[in-house]
Amino acid sequence: MTRTRFIDRTALVTGAGSGIGRAIALAFAAEGAQVVVAGRRQEPLDETVALIEQAGGKALAVTADVSRATDVQAVVEATVEHFGSLDVAVNNAGVFRGGSPLAELSEEDWRTQLDTNVTGVFLALQAEIRRMRTQPAGGAIVNVASTFGVHTRHPGAAAYAASKAAVSVLTRGAALDHIRDGVRINAVSPGAVDTPMSLHPGETEADRAERARATLPLGRISATEEVAAAVLYLASDAAASVVGTDLVVDSGATA
Secondary structure: OOOOOOOOOOOEOOOOOOHHHHHHHHHHHHOOEEEEEEEOOHHHHHHHHHHHHOOOOEEEEOOOOOOHHHHHHHHHHHHHHHHHHOOEEEOOOOOOOOOOOOHHHHHHHHHHHHHHHHHHHHHHHHHHHHHHHHOOOOEEEEEEOOOEOOOOOOOOHHHHHHHHHHHHHHHHHHHHHHHHEEEEEEEEOOOOOOOOOHOOOOHHHHHHHHHHHHHOOOOOOOOOHHHHHHHHHHHOHHOOOOOOOEEEOOOOOOO
């Protein structure tokens, strides 16, 4: 069955050059959306656009560093100029710098995670909300947080968890501030997903699968497409009364 929940809508996805972001962009395009993909490197963005166009969709790549307000504003402006509106935004761009105890984490790695994971979402929210609240139909925003944060912690990831906990709380606060402006804001918190980030040092994909079978209630990690499905639900009209939630997709790890 062909699904068409986002026909005639424009979706912006940050961090869309690979992994979860690319899966989200492809999922929106498959359901009729015009998609703008943003990230720091042009080549992977172009690859995402090519995949969308090969499937018959429409997409635009815009390079941007979400930690810079001018870049984020430029992405929103390019989206509206090219496609006429900004109906959905997914703030997925994020970085992980860790693996060692907090006392050994460099100040540079700390700041990098906060600049991208927290300030980047803050700046994106501001630019997106300012545009969406001028539109008759408003808009929907989904922030990608993580189970590392308010849901669980892990050795070697304290700074990352702090940054993603901030995304979850920022989502709720922004949702309350702007739902009366017609802008509906939620978050998705993935657990272990089929991307390189979920591999332990020196671990193969087969090793990871065996670890998941032994430790996760579901017995496997999540597919990027499953995270994308959660994002699309929250962005869709079916979730019209869902405001300020943090939807966990983690194979039961934090159940």
